[in-house]
Amino acid sequence: MTITQKLILRFVFLYFLLYIYPYGFEYTKEIDPNNFSFWKGVTTWFGKVFLGWEYNPNMLLNGFDSKYDFTRFLLIAVISIIGATIWVFIDSKIKKEYNNKLKILLQTILRYHIGLTLILYGLSKVFLLQFGTMDIDTLETPIGELNGMNFVWAFMSYSKFYGITAGLIEVIGGLLLLFRRTTSLGAFLLLIAMTNVVLMDIGYDVIVKMFAIHLLLMIVFLMWDDLKRLYDFFLRNKPSTAATYLPLFEGRKGKNTRNIIKGTLLLYVFISFSFDMTERIKQQHSNHYKNFTSSHEIELFVKNGDTIPKSKINGNRWNKIRINDLSYLPETLMILNEDNITQRYKFTVDTLTKKLHLTDFYGEDKTQHKLTYKALENKVYIYEGIFKGDSLRMRTRAKSISDYRLTRNGIRWIRDLE
Template identity: 45%
Template structure:
């Protein structure tokens, strides 16, 4: 009798937790989790902003301002929303349980499957998209002159991680493929366990890295990990038998949410359409991301140029610092190809877009990227391997610059992988 009561209490707790988990994650996903839908502006369909601001001020004592909410970046707004939806999920689950006690209707297994389907598709879509961003090297960018010239001490933890990830295409693309494969496996019932297992390992690593490097999307990663853990709980007996009890894991039959063949066929068509729409959306996301990284048309000029000697308006001695050129980089940033970044003698930073003519050996410079203005013109001549002379008129000043270039190939960090260490 005692065991029966305990079992019933345990069953009630489990049913309540399923209701709470489903409600919480649905509220969490809507609408900011729909980032895998290309072109969707989540703020236009969000109902959270005003109520979250009110909740944060009333119950936490935080003043949140609409023009600086920093949504999705470990902000006070995010924490306020998490606490709000947790509170709502508890209240709704209590109300749901009360209604169930009055209206007897058994659907516990169906509810578990609904939760499973919601998490499968949300986590699957999200991690396929983020995995593709790593596979195509758009999430962290690529190693460039600006990163190579920066010092370690100037980095935040997050920018240091971005530099670390951008260094190795092999590592970044491999982690991306793990997320793509794991996410894709979640989209099918028969491979859900394998996908969840792969993504559990991947997301534990992501969460540790995000915390360790103070990445500003820690809560986002933690929520994804929590969703994966919930999916793995559906297979807890199999996991315990294999990893703890050293027993044979009995094969499990994946239960379909729909029982009638007619409904299954309709669901199959809808799933095909859904996956097709997701594939189209992913294509546009990748294409847009790749658009930030234009092709480098002048790799031979890419680098940082140190000005060793200069004549400005025919004078090399009395030129004021605000006119002197200290150094400049061409294509210094991988996501700003076609730009010249100049540091002058007074440490001021100046930015020009440029168009190169490698036949005439000249650069047309436009201040702050304004290509409608009359261009400044610099002709260049390569004297030695990394020695260049630039000559022309920039913003009314006649320049002659003797420079030394340092390109990507000149940095030790950019050397190729060595499979045999003692061979040159």
């Protein structure tokens, strides 16, 4: 191995190790990375001194393409360059050969880190957690008011089939990385999947671009030895030798050590992921009031006995009510005034007494408000009650999920068959 190759190997090893620690351990839900991270102080100091950037210590936006992230990446690169140079210099004095072991260690770290990370993200897609499901708030928001990331989330949440399929590819690819014999196949599968993710994140300005790019770079380095084989096989039509990923620990004792460590890790991950996914599914997909999910256009609004017409824009009239029991904000109700001020509330429904019980979503106001409702024909509703000391009576016309053109039809194989 040449001096340049040694420098590159050590630089990559240090960079990925420092990048992963500790913020990359997303698959360890029981551990808060901030409790044992040393990056906050040194990163903000480095940015102030060398980049001239100021930071809000309470709003570092770690993981979201922030100034803090870019500063940390640059700092890691500087540390890795210096560290790799010193490392190679020391190696030149001690004359000990361990480059292959170092490479195997790095491959092992990347296999498990990439694999567990993408299994976690894949499962969140399979269970419709990452992007949620199409909800009333999304359907009621004009497309021109969405930013690129909101647009991608709407696009992904529209099709359960596409979202689940994308998640399964990540889960399968991640699982394949956990075993040396299937690493090449898993890396190749994830190379395609993550290339697509990176292109989408860049093209639609999703705020986790650097996170996705780092995962893609890890996959490329992991399968570096496979690239020539793939080139020969696919482009030169030449036979290729089988890829070999060597174990970190060799011999019978090494095999037993590997099995114990791997078994313990996978058992922990299985239990942790099970609890985490169960809790998230419970929070996002409880759907106690799925049939109430709808947007209500308020046709008649009477406040304290006075009918307030639509043309009167002074904030006293409600314009719409959105009742949502899907996606990220289940069991919430949003009130939209004519002056575009919105208020969000948690709600429960008593179907026997026909009452809505509302409490402030953010918990600042503990007051409970009650509105009775009555369903008439043609999705017309009557709401009455006392809200913040005011007597209200409203007649609304509801629009449910199935009433929108976007969500009216599912997958149709024959377009003109009615």
